[in-house]
Amino acid sequence: QEVTLRLSHWIPPTISPATKGVDPWAASVMEASEGRIEIQIFPAQQLGRAPDHYDMAKDGIVDLSWVNPGYTAGRFPIYAATELPFMVEDSIEGAKAIHEWYMEYGAEQEMSDVKVCFIHPHAPGALHTQETVTGPDGVSGKNVRPAHATMARFVSLLGGGPVQVPAPEVREALSKGTAEAVTFPWGSMYDFNLTEEVPVHLDMPFYISAQVMVMNKASYDGLSDENKAVIDDHCTPEWSGRVAAGWHEDDMAAKDKLLADDSQTFNTPSEDEVAAWREAAAPLTEEWKEAVSAKGGDADAILDAYKAKLEEYGAAY
């Protein structure tokens, strides 16, 4: 063994993004290096709070870090395009598309002080409620726990109240009426035991939240050439697809289980309702463009490229 890399993430070590994404990736790196690289994994915010994870890699506190850019509003305006609702239908192909698009249009602008390694989204999440909601007017007057900053803005736009609580406290917030709805991936219904609290699901690819694995620049530069090659081989659009696949699989299994459960109600929006949702979300795109332009980016070109990549991979909704 030549080098030890420390990897930090902020989720429990037992849930699928860890067991089917981060852990197999790390194992593959270690195996491909023939034992030269050891990766120590520190889960569950052991080395820092979730929103600090980008800076932890940047500052060398850890070598590798699993970041949710959505936790730091305003910090990664280009990346925030991935948070726009109703864009991605297939998270596995989507991960590859986002990876290619972001390396070309965003990584150098806003994540230049780390090496971007892979993109790790969940399967498109849905809107889970206590009462039936099929169109955007259904959110008005409801307290909703949003998945990230862009969803929070969306809830506000729709006349609802975004309620900020950490993921493990969502169940409590719902059972007490602090929140009445939540945007969450399907798997979270079982991970956080929410099937009784929000048994009504709007079956449309509402949004994704895409984590990014990033690596400290100096840690990467300090590797031998053959070790660098191992890391490079593991920081590809294909690996983004592979890590996304494990999470996707578990999310879909959870959705199937919900579908088979009589106590759960699924609503599919009509075409008009889908159009209404898209229209309601239009101001988010405008706000995103403003934010990107304010930092000197060509917002239209970046967004067009994003949509084109999603189309190319057949991942667009």
Next chain:
Amino acid sequence: MQNDRTPAGHAMRRVILFLERIAGALLGLVTILIVASAIGRYGFARPLPDAFDVSRLLLGVAIGWGLASLGFHGTHIKVDLLAHGVGLRMRRWMNAFAWVVLAAFTGLMCWKIWGRVNSAMSGGDATMDLRLPHWPFFLAIWIGLMAALFTTLVRLWLIARHGTDLGEFDGIDEELLEDQKL
């Protein structure tokens, strides 16, 4: 604290009390903000926008400013057992050493958090809802830390020059209680 009879100590106390009152008012403001947001959410399904981010950031500023008071008064949570068991001369050395360590740590935080202020300024970190920038809050915290560094050094000087003692943590203000007897 009966050990601040020096003119420098006296002037310092008044300046710090002024700062503390501003920070205390901030604490009061945050209390009202959270209650108002709860009422808005529960009664009208509309929490105050950004109540979550703004209240935690404002409270951070209040805490940052409060550090200046602790650095001066010496009312940090600490183990006084040994200090009370040794002679005055020894205790003075102990106090001086403890406050050198405190000053060093505060200085380190000032240095690194200044970097954080800068990166927040250029990085564009903002609140979730209204997208208010983080850096003015961080800057205010940093100024509080600088004040804490200054007051800690003043206390260190008072220890070295006049042999004054450190206050003890108990969280109850004697003077305030005097006129509260029923």
Next chain:
Amino acid sequence: MSNELIAGGGFVLLFALMAVRVPIGIAMGIVGVGGFAAVVGWTPAFNLLAQSPISTITDFNLTLIPFFVLMGVLATNSGMSSELFRAGRAWLGGFRGGLGLASVGACGGFAAICGSSVATAATMTKIAYPEMRQAGYSDKAATGIIAAGGTLGILIPPSVVLAIYGFITETDIGQLFIAGIVPGILAVLMYMLTVRFWYGRTLPAAEPFRLREAFAALRGVWAVGLLFVAVILSIYFGIVTATEAAAAGALLTAIIGLARRRLTLVTLLDSLVEALRTSVAIYVVLIGATLFGYFLAITQVPQDLTQFLTELGAGRYGTLALILLLFLIMGCFLDAMAMIILMVPIVFPVITQLGFDPIWFGIVVVMTVELGLITPPVGMNVYVINSIASRVSLPTIFRGVLPFVTVDILRLILLIVFPALVLFLPESMN
């Protein structure tokens, strides 16, 4: 140098710094950063200071600490603590040792609106000690009763220490508070029995009981009752989050104080300053403890320790006993909150792995560190009483509180044998 050695050296240095009066939080912070540097390097270690302290002081989940501190300060400054004692005296004064019983009752009542044990002990010393002394109580009995009663501050909700435990272990703070109610009432009863039967014969005779006075005294304590009920019921029924309940409780206390003209705008501002001072002192410990926690995590020693303890073969209760014994020993020297912050992250994985309930363990561990507040040589409550009632020596107070230490251990055993006493209330919440 091996990581085990670095971690061990870190602990030694930590205790050495704390012994020479370096603030506990600062000692943890310095050792944390230094230790992290020893494992990873100086630049990343210093960089911890760019993120972690700001994240700690701006963490929303911790904001309920200053609110509950503020609530206690406002209650004291608007005279609620004196009213509690007066009511206790009017109702319990008719028994032998009635003032002692009243002091325990008032401590319990005050604990229901104050989140800190030290503040409870300090407040009650000012109110109850002069009265007991005048009535002919020995210093030993009077201060012992208050020192023990003061520990109720962190067991009966609201509790700063329970809130920090919930924060560290990601258990529901609301449920923890509700879980503290029954053990808290049990503690009040057991303390009263101790006053009555251990000290009973040495205490002065009863005061005459006057029904009219007793009811008149009740009129004074409605505010305390209202506050406690409002805060606890809103948490129990989940109308608001624990943080919102804390803020609302503080605000309500201020409004009641202003309305009854017990507070002026000046004393209100002074109360805010006082609450801020106490809160900042707590935050410094939290800042340092977080850094120290990162250092321990990077050495991976806690994981090894967990493995060691679970493979020790001491059995579930044997391991639990070992852990609590460790807390008891450390409690002789360390501050209650600092101990929770330092030790809980290390032992919590063991506890969950052994299948103990996290809520139950929270109560048990808080009761254990409570004992540390009244055991020599370092007992914060005893120190505070000594600093206010300075004519009573430390050894006298420690001797006076000894009977209560004994019943505390009994109570601890009781709750370990019958965990339902802790758990049935929080479990009825959903």
